[in-house]
Amino acid sequence: MKYILATYLMFSVLVSSIVLLFYQNSNHILFAASEKQMISFSFKNDVDISAAEKIVSEMKKKYDLPEADLHSPADQYNEFAKSFSMYNQGVFEAEEIISLIPFAVDFTAPAESNPNELKKLLLSENIFVSSDSSSSWALKFQSVIKFIENTGRFAFLVLFFSSALITASVVRILIFQDAPKIKIRSFLGESFSITRWHYFIKTSVFSILGLTSGLGFSYLVFQYILIQIKLKPEFSFVADRLQFLDLSSIAFLFFGFLTAVIAGSSWALKQLQAEIDDQA
C-alpha cells in the first residue's frame, strides 16, 4: 500500500509541477513586459549619455513615471548580439553597428494609468520615436495576454485539484484494502485512535517520500531541458529567462498534496470506524 501511494504521489506531483513550470516560464518569457506596463522609445535625435539622462529625468518628473531604464547603444548591441550574432556574418564591425543605434528608454507606467494615453503624450514631446519592441506588442495585446494568463492559471488549478481529489480517493481505496486487518486489530482491543494515528504516520511518511521524489524528478527534468536549450545558441535568450519553481510554488504543491492525503485518510478511516462501530 505505502509504496503504491508513494509512487502515485511522485507521478502526480511530477505532472503538476511540470505543468506549473511550463505555465510560469511561458509567462516569464512571453509576458514579462505586460506586467510592468512598459512603454519603449528610441531617441529621435543623436544625443550623448548626459543629455539622454537629463531628458529621461525630466520626463519621469513631468509625467510622474515610477521607473525608467535607459539603454545605451552598446548595451542594445550586446543584447542583440547575445541572441542573434549568427545573423551578422562579419559584414559589419561592431562599432559601425553601434554608431547606427540610438539611445533607447523603457518607461514604466504607473499601475493605475493607461499606458497608451501616456505613450501618446510622450510622443507629442517630439523627443522620442516609438520603438518596435516586445513591450509595445505586449501593450497592444494586453487583454489577450491577460486572458491566456488566466486560462493557464485555471488549467493548472483544475489539474492540481483533480490530482488532489484522485490522491484522496487512492488513499481511501488503499485503506479499505486494509479494512479486514484493521477490523481484526479492533476485535483484539486496539482503539481506533491508535489505528488512526498509525495510518496518519504511515501515509504521511510515504507521502512525503513520494512528494519529495516527484519534486526532485521535476527539477532533474527542468535541468535537462535547460541544458538542451543552452546547447542551441539561437534559444539562449530563452535559457536566460527560465526559472525553476519558487519556494511558494513548491510549498503550494507539497502541502496541497499532503493535505489531500490527510483528508483522504481521515475520510476513509472515519467511514471504516463508523462501519466497525455500527455492525449492529
Added chain:
Amino acid sequence: MLRIRHVYKTYQNDRHILRDLNFEISESGLYYITGNSGSGKTTLFKLITAIAKPTSGEIFFKNQNISTLLPEGVSNFRKKIGILFQDYKLIPDMNIYENIALPLKIQKNSTSEISKKMDQMTERLGLRSFMNEYPEHISGGQQQKSALARALVHNPSLIIADEPTGNLDPQNSADVVQILADCASAGALVLIATHDQTIIQKTSAKIFKLVNGQIIL
C-alpha cells in the same frame, strides 16, 4: 458474572435472530452453547464481545454493561477477553508468531514480557515448529491452534470460542477442548459455541441450547 437481560437482535425485515434472550452465568467455568445453524450462536457471541450491539436489552459482564459501552470502553473491554473466531481471522501478512503476539503488543506489554508469554503459549500448544510461517502456508488445524493461542496468550477472564473444533481431527479437537477446560479451571469464563455432538456427549459442562433465538436449558 455474565448476565443477559431481555436481549433482542433484529435484522432488516424484522427478522429476529435473538428474541427476549435471558440467562445468567454466575460462576467461571466451561459452558457450551449449542443450536442448529442460524439459531443465533454467532450473533450471541458478537453481542457478548461487543462486536455488535443488541437491538434492545442489556448484557453485563462482571457488572459492566457491555451494550452501552463507548468506542474506547469497547477497546478496553476487548483487551480483557479472548475471542476464537470460526474463520480464525489471522492476519495474512503477519507470521504466526506476530499474529499470536498481537494482543500483547496492543496491550503494550514489554518485549521481555511478550517473549516470556509467547514461550509459554507456544510450548503449551505445540506451535514452535511453524512460528515463522505465514497463515496461508500452514494447515487448517495449525491455523485453528494459532488462533486459539492468540485468544489465550493474554490470560483473558472471558473466552469466547466459536466452533473451535470445526476443522480439527478427533485428537486435536480433544486437545483444544482440554486447553479451554484448563483455562476455565484457572478461573476464566469459557463459552464454546458448537454443534459437534461428539464433544457435547462427552462433556459434563453446562449446556445452553439456542432454539429460534431463545435459550432452552
